[in-house]
Amino acid sequence: MSLLSIEHLNKAFGGLQATNDVSLTLQPGELSAIIGPNGAGKSTLFNLITGYHRPDSGRVVFDGRDLIGLPPHAIVRLGIGRSFQRSNIFPRLTAFENVQTAVFSQHRQSGHLWRGTSRFGKLNEHVERILHSVGLWEKRDRLGGKLALGDQKRLEMGLALALEPKLLLLDEPTAGMSPEETHSTVALVKQIAEEFKVTLLFTEHDMAVVFGIAQSIHVLYYGGIVASGQPQEIADNPEVQKIYLGEKDAKSRFRG
């Protein structure tokens, strides 16, 4: 029984068909990537899955539930966590408070009016665990907005993890990173996927990252999926190579 099933999803913005008859499935525990040139519609697809936009037609079924029409906060509660391409954290809260907000939300304590946050021992232990996992424990008292970009991405992931998601959507997790930062992020993602037992769907431009993590790949082009399969199949697919032909060393990049 697939964890996520997207069937014939369509979305147009004015004259632009951003999502064109997209269908894909994800099995529990699968690590899957969506690749494609800029503007192919990767972020839009994420927005459709998480309820930020409403599709024109099609279905999204997650864990047996139809997601269409649900608001983002409800979809999140069903078990989908998301990180963002541009860092989208809470700048004037500390790293600790960032994750703490998410943890409290997950455990439905956000509206609690009188007990001080420091008195929630169990929940604060969760926060600690997540911060350790993403490697931000030493920087927990730094303001989110003052963290380095790479650390902000870690915080992003921490926020997504705090929701104990079954499915984690990562939108270009290594965008704008140096090779060292990219490397550590890849390691981090793999470690998190294993530690928290999440199914992963991520978008990326960096092929090294894609081939380093993904067990399956979907190629998006002008809003539609042109190829799906295992990494090696995709690498050998002539259609896919054509799409990326414009890029330097496209072929060589595909040699994993």
Added chain:
Amino acid sequence: MQKLRSIPTWVWGLMVAVVLAGLSVVLSEFQLVLASQMLIAALFAMSLNIILGFGGMVHFGHAAFYGLGAYTVAILTKNYNVPLWVALPLAPVVSALVGAVVGWFCVRRVRLYFSILTLAFGQILYVIVLSTAADFTGGDNGIHGIPVPEIIVSAQNYYLFTLLVFALCYVVLYILTKAPFILTLRAIRENAERAQFIGLDVRRHQLATFIIGSAFAGIAGGLMAILNRFVGPDMLFWTTSSEPLLGSLMGGMFSLAGPAVGAALLLGLHLFISQYTEFWPTVLGILTIIVVLVAPSGLVGLSNRYLGVARAEE
């Protein structure tokens, strides 16, 4: 400095409370009335700041809820002979109920639209009190001669009463600011969109904030009704909303005590400067510009920086 920081908060609070209470025997009658006004202004500003500073929602119609609380006390005690100890707790209830209705509409819009909508509702309530329901509310005249129980008639006793109510409200608000509710509110303020993606129902949370702020404004209004022994529709006019706004700005929007200090200081400054010149609005304007450009975190922010205390938003 280290020693100062290690003193627990409740001890600080107690010391301040004792000093303030002690003032009641030291100050002259006029000064006690002024001090009572300062406490009320402080409470009014704190109530706004829950919405403004912690919630990040710029609210121009807050005076309406202040006025509603005042009119509740006035109408109940004067026209229906309800005893004060029943009428005063009803003031925040009325303000909260109306705040719930108004807030429900307002939180559906963001930023600029939210602010203008609060202005619109505030003015609607003002006109209702002023003319539409004039028979009930006394219209432009307001309601004069509000009866005050014997025990708090003297300036000294009234001051102590106000201080007691203020202290209770402060403690409640303080507990609130340490609770998950305010943490969540601050996160929503920082990034409402992201907050949705952590599973938070942003609108519901903002509505709850709106209601809480309105309720405390109602208490401040009720206290003012008793102090002045009259209420007027001006209390709901939008310019009255600007007083707690500026007080919060000057005192420091990101703390609980900041707006209280700012509003009280502003009141004192107003009276002081008005003795020497008619140009108080000019002074106020210049002061506001200085604060906005130089110290956006207000006085409290400045003093925190000076003491080396790091608070999140500063």
Added chain:
Amino acid sequence: MNKNIKRHSIMAVTLLLLASVALGACAPAVTPTPQTIVVTAPPIQIEVTKIVAGTPVVEQVIVTTTPEPAPPEGEKTSIKIGFIADISGVGYIFSQSQLAGLRIALDELNKTDADGKLIGGGILGLPVEYIVVDSQLKPDVGATLARKLILEDKVDFLLGPTSSSVALAVSEVAKENKVILALHTSNSAAITGAKGHPYLVQVVPNTTIEGRAAAIFAAGLPYTKWGFIGPDYSFGRDQFGAFAPQLTEANASASVVSEQWPKLADRELTPFITALQSTGPEAIYGNLWGDQLVTFVQQAAPLGVFDDTRWGRIIRAAVANPEMVSALGVNVRLVFTGVFALGCWLAGLGGALVAGQSAVGLGMDVNIIVEAFAVVVVGGLGSFGGALLGALLIGVVLSFGILFWPGGAQLLPFAAMAVVLIVRPWGLLGRPER
């Protein structure tokens, strides 16, 4: 290093401010030397008509204040009067003549001979000083100032304000503290009637007397359909309340066919005037005063109120609706710095146009700005055409609203604003942005 200096100087300034406030709030424990705080104003030249040997003689008199010699410490050396005046706002004209009158009186009372001995009589044999404060037509300010004058400045008597609302509030304070309040202009019947007490002195007829006298006079005129316009507060209401029944009692066929109640600070009287005219009165009785009376005359004239033919009046009201003009001037957009100046220029132009329409004074901005918000929101943020459309709509809504729902007409612009923001935030002609 620089940051520290900046930080320290800010702290120093703040501490200085705090200290000065603290000092200001704490009155010195020693009884203060009485001071004469005089509101600075140039000498006033007024015409005074004196009866000399049976004939009225008109004199030009220049009124200045005579400086007081410093009195010795200790025993009571002067009588202090606290004058709570409504200086700012529509009462400005009144306050200036009140001050002039006060000074003339004090000049007489404080007259001294060549040796400095008091020969004018003073009050209770002592020279008189006064302190003037501005209650700004606000009852709560008046009450606070009254308390300050009594408790801090230790005045012996209070002199009252222009506005009846302020007078009511100040009267409560006077009663509490058993200090006599002398009234000279505010005269709502409630002040000396229902809310009266032994510490009041009133020298002008109250609104009941005025209203009834006016009604008796009006009843003698050959008109049966009367219109009324007055400010919506105790003074206006009380006086009209005495006028209307007395009118019908003195002349059974005469009655008031239309009542219009603008607010005291209202400068947009046109909707009220057109509403008044629509009922076709033969004469109008009104008790608007101060700036507002000036505004009324200015705005009523082009509408043909003072003309003879009824048709002329109606046509003029429809064609030359001044609201459009002032609304055009109110076309202000909030934009970033460069266009902000353009907006300010437009606002200044509008103000200049309005200056010919109504009295100019402080406080014009407070009411017009929220109406401007309503116009812009309804028309659509970001659209000039929308602002024009919004102005027309709001103007029409207000004018008709006053006809059909006088008690609630003033909230219609704000209700329109709220509805637009809830249903269609970008207004009628604005562009939707998600």
